[in-house]
Amino acid sequence: MSGPLVLGIETSCDETGVAVLEGMSVRSSVLASQVEMHERFGGVVPEVAARAHVEAIRPLAHQALTNAGIHPDQLDAVAVTRGPGLVGALMVGFAFGKSLAYSLGVPVFGIDHMEGHLMAPRLSFDEYEPPAVVILASGGHSQIVHVKGWGDYEVLGGTIDDAAGEAFDKLARFMGLGYPGGPAIDRDSTEGDPTAVDFPRALKDRPFDFSFSGLKTSVVTYLEKAKDEGTLPERADVSASIQEAIVDVLVEKTFNAVEATGVERVGGGGGVLANRRLRERFAEEADRRGVGLFIPETSLCTDNGAMIAGVAVDRLNAGHEGDDLRGDVDPGLRLGA
């Protein structure tokens, strides 16, 4: 192992993540999830999230350093998510990261959360590098990105209404399956028949864009009609059919982008990439087309500090010296903009 020692901090949403990287090797990565706190609301509540980050961040940073066997003085840089995300949540990590960097006299890097997801596969696969097409899908985002080089990204398409994870959340809530919706529907689908109900796959004419609003409406309409008529199928069949509709669209659009760009590597990130059916389908499709698939283990798909540190390691290796300490968070940050 070699390369700079970087502490990465992620607090854009409902997970507090801190990690230590040595080069692109993960020395430690710890997480405090708030899922249980947000469960009763069926989603992330901004104020609850910010308060929970405040409580978690210091002990978590301590734990990350301890697990890595590193004294803070040994750090070469601190990396922290600058956006996009919930403003209150971002501010907690950003203030902590800047303070720590300042007190240690090392550079601080304000990192785009989405760029972190694009970099995450690099922590699992040495051979993952640009050019690549990467699908990013979570509760807050659904995008297909052409990674032309590190720092050189083109967003090819994305959702025109709900993010994929949001569609899972809303439909799981409607079906009474609980939060977060993705894992709930994933579990419920295990025993279900994905061909039981033929829910719509929207936007056939737009190769890289998604729409999940029509699916939502279709599921609601279908369930109410079936209930009235007494033809309600097993819940697992409905779950599996919903999951298949979302997975179909994500796989098809991603490989449309692979074909259009001619890249030979396809990557993935974001919480939705933890979905088992989606991973299975991506593996089949990549295999069939003979392209390399770089979807890291689940803990690197969901939000984490390691991917944030990873971007800073790349910056340091490229000779960057860090960002201005006077910088601020940017909740509306957009990749490639």
Place this chain on the structure above:
Amino acid sequence: MSLDITTSSPDETLALGRKFAALLTVGDIVLLSGRLGSGKTLFVAGVGEGLGIPDRITSPSFVISRIYRDGFLPMVHADVYRLGSIAEFEDLELTDDSGDGVLFIEWGETVAESIGDDRLDIHIDIEGTDRRFRFEPSGAWYDRDLAVLG
């Protein structure tokens, strides 16, 4: 003095939003209610098009609110479904963010008491593939010529 308008496709809902945009003025607050899949976000997407906002209007549910500044009027689009209390809503200061523009709040009925009387409530009912929009003006909205929407 409420007004009902029925749309029979997503395109018609978008078009209704576009038309509605012409009625808007600085400081307007619109509360939208209606069940999952009723077309709240789609209607606001139409309003965004009408206001000349170049960005895609995507669902604000996950992030609670999004601000669009590149149209004829700034627009704040929020979804308050998950907020635990009126106090939490007030902490977000959305009415400040939209002071020089317009504010659309999905699931807005839960925070209506915090908004005050100058507001338009839009309730959307699902009727098969149709959507019935009920426009209910309060306060200053009484003087607005909603009839042009019909």
